[in-house]
Amino acid sequence: MTCPLCKNQESTSFIGINDILFWKCPSCYLIYKDQSYHPTPNEEELRYMHHNNNSECEGYVDSLNQALEPSLSYIDKDMVGLDFGCGPEPVLAKMLEETGAECYHYDPFFFPELPDERLDFVISTEAFEHFFQPYKELNLITSLLIPSGTLSIMTHRWKDDTNLNEWWYMRDQTHVCFFHDKTFEFICKKFGFSLEYDDGDKVIILRKVVAWEF
Ligand SMILES: [Zn+2]
Structure with missing residues (x-):
């Protein structure tokens, strides 16, 4: 099976x-679901509509803050950014705009529209755990960033000692x-980033290497 991120054929x-x-x-080390188990577009949309992801949901705002707080060290007021994979309500983009930065949203x-x-x-x-084609999505995200731009990602990582038969995230x-x-x-x-921040679990911040060219 060909890995949808690095194209290695020996999964x-x-x-x-x-x-x-x-x-x-x-x-x-990507783990990916066999295509035959991918949700249909309808199943996906329904699931995202029923996520409790709105600004009134305290748990959701707290969870976004775990990504936002470390990211703010890299974001100035005059910067422009994007909430990639925002779901039905762009809560994070709104939270960011309260800090003075401009933030588009895409889903x-x-x-x-990008x-x-x-x-x-x-x-x-x-959002990353929902990617059917992570190589394609990362290529897109990388192309959207200026040289030295930052990419903050929140997705739960699996570890060597994760029990893959029981892990709730799966x-x-x-x-x-x-x-x-x-x-x-x-x-x-592969995509020309350096590591800026890592909470060791689910939030990681990368910086695009300045001289990276496609
Ligand atoms: Zn791979």
Whole structure:
């Protein structure tokens, strides 16, 4: 099976939670759901509509703050950024605008238009685990950033000691890929980022290397 991130062809399969077929890439350590278990676009949209992700939901705002707080060290008032994969309500973009920065929002289901200017920062919370084609999405995000722009990502990472038969994060039907520390090492090398911040669990901030050219 070809890894949808690094294209290595030697992924090995295993049966995980709910008897679902997963693949694990030996090169970039991405774990990904077999395509036959991917949700349909309708299933995805329904699931995202019913997420309790709005500004009135305290738990959701707290969770966004875990990504926003460390990101603010890299964001100035005059910067322009993007909330990538915002869901039905652009809560994070609104929170960011309260700090004075300008923030677009994008979501393939709810706000499918991308800004046509290059951005100082991209923040993507609880979106990476939904990517069917992580290589393509990372290519897109990288191309949207100015050289030296930052990319904040919040997605729960699997560790060497994670029990992949029980891990709660794999239960969500719409979660289709799971990143490891080594996956982010690969992403830095492949897409030209350096590591700026890592909470060791789910929030990581990368900076685009200045001289990177496509
Ligand atoms: Zn891979």
